[in-house]
Amino acid sequence: xxxxxxxxxxxxxxxxxxxxxxxxxxxxxxxxxxxxxxxxxxxxxxxxxxxxxxxxxxxxxxxxxxxxxxxxxxxxxxxxxxxxxxxxxxxxxxxxxxxxxxxxxxxxxxxxxxxxxxxxxxxxxxxxxxxxxxxxxxxxxxxxxxxxxxxxxxxxxxxxxxxxxxxxxxxxxxxxxxxxxxxxxxxxxxxxxxxxxxxxxxxxxxxxxxxxxxxxxxxxxxxxxxxxxxxxxxxxxxxxxxxxxxxxxxxxxxxxxxxxxxxxxxxxxxxxxxxxxxxxxxxxxxxxxxxxxx
Amino acid sequence: xxxxxxxxxxxxxxxxxxxxxxxxxxxxxxxxxxxxxxxxxxxxxxxxxxxxxxxxxxxxxxxxxxxxxxxxxxxxxxxxxxxxxxxxxxxxxxxxxxxxxxxxxxxxxxxxxxxxxxxxxxxxxxxxxxxxxxxxxxxxxxxxxxxxxxxxxxxxxxxxxxxxxxxxxxxxxxxxxxxxxxxxxxxxxxxxxxxxxxxxxxxxxxxxxxxxxxxxxxxxxxxxxxxxxxxxxxxxxxxxxxxxxxxxxxxxxxxxxxxxxxxxxxxxxxxxxxxxxxxxxxxxxxxxxx
Amino acid sequence: xxxxxxxxxxxxxxxxxxxxxxxxxxxxxxxxxxxxxxxxxxxxxxxxxxxxxxxxxxxxxxxxxxxxxxxxxxxxxxxxxxxxxxxxxxxxxxxxxxxxxxxxxxxxxxxxxxxxxxxxxxxxxxxxxxxxxxxxxxxxxxxxxxxxxxxxxxxxxxxxxxxxxxxxxxxxxxxxxxxxxxxxxxxxxxxxxxxxxxxxxxxxxxxxxxxxxxxxxxxxxxxxxxxxxxxxxxxxxxxxxxxxxxxxxxxxxxxxxxxxxxxxxxxxxxx
Numbered sequence: 050x051x052x053x054x055x056x057x058x059x060x061x062x063x064x065x066x067x068x069x070x071x072x073x074x075x076x077x078x079x080x081x082x083x084x085x086x087x088x089x090x091x092x093x094x095x096x097x098x099x100x101x102x103x104x105x106x107x108x109x110x111x112x113x114x115x116x117x118x119x120x121x122x123x124x125x126x127x128x129x130x131x132x133x134x135x136x137x138x139x140x141x142x143x144x145x146x147x148x149x150x151x152x153x154x155x156x157x158x159x160x161x162x163x164x165x166x167x168x169x170x171x172x173x174x175x176x177x178x179x180x181x182x183x184x185x186x187x188x189x190x191x192x193x194x195x196x197x198x199x200x201x202x203x204x205x206x207x208x209x210x211x212x213x214x215x216x217x218x219x220x221x222x223x224x225x226x227x228x229x230x231x232x233x234x235x236x237x238x239x240x241x242x243x244x245x246x247x248x249x250x251x252x253x254x255x256x257x258x259x260x261x262x263x264x265x266x267x268x269x270x271x272x273x274x275x276x277x278x279x280x281x282x283x284x285x286x287x288x289x290x291x292x293x294x295x296x297x298x299x300x301x302x303x304x305x306x307x308x309x310x311x312x313x314x315x316x317x318x319x320x321x322x323x324x325x326x327x328x329x330x331x332x333x334x335x336x337x338x339x340x341x342x343x
Numbered sequence: 344x345x346x347x348x349x350x351x352x353x354x355x356x357x358x359x360x361x362x363x364x365x366x367x368x369x370x371x372x373x374x375x376x377x378x379x380x381x382x383x384x385x386x387x388x389x390x391x392x393x394x395x396x397x398x399x400x401x402x403x404x405x406x407x408x409x410x411x412x413x414x415x416x417x418x419x420x421x422x423x424x425x426x427x428x429x430x431x432x433x434x435x436x437x438x439x440x441x442x443x444x445x446x447x448x449x450x451x452x453x454x455x456x457x458x459x460x461x462x463x464x465x466x467x468x469x470x471x472x473x474x475x476x477x478x479x480x481x482x483x484x485x486x487x488x489x490x491x492x493x494x495x496x497x498x499x500x501x502x503x504x505x506x507x508x509x510x511x512x513x514x515x516x517x518x519x520x521x522x523x524x525x526x527x528x529x530x531x532x533x534x535x536x537x538x539x540x541x542x543x544x545x546x547x548x549x550x551x552x553x554x555x556x557x558x559x560x561x562x563x564x565x566x567x568x569x570x571x572x573x574x575x576x577x578x579x580x581x582x583x584x585x586x587x588x589x590x591x592x593x594x595x596x597x598x599x600x601x602x603x604x605x606x607x608x609x610x611x612x613x614x615x616x617x618x619x620x621x622x623x624x625x626x627x628x629x630x631x632x633x
Numbered sequence: 634x635x636x637x638x639x640x641x642x643x644x645x646x647x648x649x650x651x652x653x654x655x656x657x658x659x660x661x662x663x664x665x666x667x668x669x670x671x672x673x674x675x676x677x678x679x680x681x682x683x684x685x686x687x688x689x690x691x692x693x694x695x696x697x698x699x700x701x702x703x704x705x706x707x708x709x710x711x712x713x714x715x716x717x718x719x720x721x722x723x724x725x726x727x728x729x730x731x732x733x734x735x736x737x738x739x740x741x742x743x744x745x746x747x748x749x750x751x752x753x754x755x756x757x758x759x760x761x762x763x764x765x766x767x768x769x770x771x772x773x774x775x776x777x778x779x780x781x782x783x784x785x786x787x788x789x790x791x792x793x794x795x796x797x798x799x800x801x802x803x804x805x806x807x808x809x810x811x812x813x814x815x816x817x818x819x820x821x822x823x824x825x826x827x828x829x830x831x832x833x834x835x836x837x838x839x840x841x842x843x844x845x846x847x848x849x850x851x852x853x854x855x856x857x858x859x860x861x862x863x864x865x866x867x868x869x870x871x872x873x874x875x876x877x878x879x880x881x882x883x884x885x886x887x888x889x890x891x892x893x894x895x896x897x898x899x900x901x902x903x904x
Contacts, residue, residue, distance in 0.1 A: 149532070
């Protein structure tokens with residue numbers, strides 16, 4: 050049984066014409082890193098907020114670790130969340146921010162101190178425990194936010210576009226750091242992003258969403274190389290769309306401009322002689338000298 | 344106004360500050376000059392010789408008592424007005440009230456915080472005076488407040504009157520401050536296991552505290568400098584420092600104008616201290632709530 | 634959650650009662666001039682006093698003059714600070730805060746002291762005494778009111794300027810060949826309309842009922858008239874209180890109307 054199960058989740062905001070999320074079905078395994086990828090307004094953040102408990106699903110169920118969490122209040126869910134805007138408490142220093150969840154959870158002072166020390170070591174900011182958020186860079190702030198979310202030993206970690214407020218260089222290094230911390234702790238993680246590169250490089254599986262619906266779920270390789278819908282094909286990576294004629298679905302033979310090519314796998318749902326569309330990644334196109342065979 | 348601007352040279356950047364000349368000229372003539380001349384003459388006697396007699400004169404009865412009364416009444420109305428105003432702003436933010444009440448509250452507050460002076464004094468005489476409306480209603484209910492020793496022309500009475508413009512001013516400033524608390528802070532706290540109460544105790548309220556205290560200092564100054572309301576309500580019956588200065592100017596008492604200047608100087612100093620505190624707290628608040 | 638809602642309601646009702654009762658009490662009182670019946674005779678009698686019209690008119694003229702001077706002083710300054718001399722902002726803002734430190738009673742004391750006799754610099758007279766004629770005293774009165782309204786006017790205008798991109802608008806206008814006068818008059822001021830109007834209305838609310846400065850400069854303003862009326866009449870002051878309350882309400886309502894949707898400016902004056 051999967052660790053996190055979302056079944057037929059649907060969310061309609063009051064006064065909204067169309068549902069924000071619809072027919073959302075997904076199972077996330079324990080320790081898995083899953084990304085929700087899609088353009089803004091596609092429902093990925095809404096889904097994340099429903100898992101965290103900040104939004105209530107209009108219908109459907111969300112089960113975590115065998116227990117339906119839909120009626121549970123957000124402060125009882127034991128889910129860690131990292132926000133796009135960091136959301137560090139400005140009146141507390143780094144150590145107090147990280148220890149906040151433990152403090153309100155009634156943990157003892159030495160226990161909090163020890164855990165905060167561990168967390169500071171994990172994010173490599175041991176020296177900065179006494180600093181205040183406004184004295185930190187954006188990248189440091191987001192690492193503190195990550196440590197704060199992990200400190201409570203959550204069963205599930207949610208990250209809502211954690212890198213989008215940072216500049217490109219820091220984004221890359223923090224991305225790797227997030228992944229390595231996640232691997233180290235083996236914590237089940239859901240990651241929301243509109244950046245396909247982030248989603249593809251971080252995740253075990255990617256959920257591509259558009260207009261409140263799931264377009265495709267699969268490992269990054271599959272999403273990139275075998276998109277099942279035109280939206281996924283065009284949203285993930287750059288590509289060229291070409292009209293082709295299917296020659297033999299069983300062998301994957303197609304014809305472009307009178308020349309025959311092979312797609313490398315059988316073409317299901319297509320009949321011989323039918324006109325179809327192929328998406329061609331620019332990165333795989335190689336030019337060879339005329340006469341050389343492919 | 345166009346002439347002021349056009350006479351400022353366009354390319355010679357070292358001269359662009361000339362555009363501010365009218366403003367600073369005004370400030371020097373009508374703010375700086377009057378206050379420095381008060382300052383200087385606080386250290387002079389009637390013949391223009393240097394003396395500290397006016398400053399030492401401030402320690403003679405009833406002047407210290409007047410300062411103390413003004414400080415007490417300002418502090419009391421700032422604290423209670425501040426608490427009531429904050430609670431109102433908080434109740435408003437809790438979101439349990441009918442929708443039409445939200446904009447109306449702010450207009451109410453704007454009106455009430457500007458409704459001070461002679462008219463406010465009259466309104467309270469008609470309400471809590473000996474024959475006032477509320478006094479009569481309470482008497483009808485068997486509660487004779489004047490029988491219990493209440494008097495509108497007393498410390499309590501004037502405090503209640505000042506409260507009328509104090510709490511709406513607090514409300515007016517606290518509403519945007521509370522709205523400035525980011526939704527994410529609340530969600531982050533909740534996500535980490537905090538209850539609503541714990542959120543307010545450890546995050547929301549501490550974040551607002553500098554702004555609350557700063558606004559209370561503003562209320563303090565607001566009451567401390569008030570003259571019209573107190574004069575219209577009590578005449579000379581309460582020895583506030585503003586009333587004392589007014590009496591000096593009228594030449595009613597003592598007839599030592601230079602002592603009056605020293606009293607005014609003392610007021611300015613107290614106001615300056617509270618403004619420095621206000622600016623300091625405001626800076627902390629801005630750093631946090633940016 | 635229910636408990637919170639209850640507490641919120643109780644606090645709100647207390648606040649509303651605090652606000653409404655004095656007005657209601659005054660209103661009821663103002664209707665009782667004729668014994669036994671409720672009537673508007675206190676209002677008729679208050680309006681019938683020629684002194685009322687005279688002082689009320691005087692205060693309104695003073696308010697209009699204050700608004701004009703204040704705008705002429707504040708708008709170009711705030712614009713210039715925003716556009717060309719942002720390094721002067723702290724100094725200008727410091728000056729606009731000074732009226733908070735100097736209460737009205739101290740201000741008028743200092744003004745009388747300074748301008749009650751000819752102003753001299755090193756023995757050379759540069760200014761005649763201003764308190765000698767009615768007109769020059771009125772000038773002093775207006776200047777004092779400009780000082781009182783300075784913090785509010787400056788903040789209203791500054792907020793308005795910050796809400797638009799002054800630099801881009803100015804440069805765009807310059808690149809199209811506009812001079813400074815045209816830029817201020819045709820571009821900046823029309824975009825500032827709601828800020829200017831709210832600053833003006835607030836100034837109006839501060840000035841019309843003002844007592845302290847008008848009293849000590851001995852000018853026939855509405856505030857001192859009302860205070861005097863309170864000494865020997867009962868119902869008429871109540872009627873005029875209601876009237877001036879209605880005027881304050883009108884001013885604030887108008888500010889509300891013109892600033893709707895934009896960020897709220899400072900809606901309060903000095904006491």
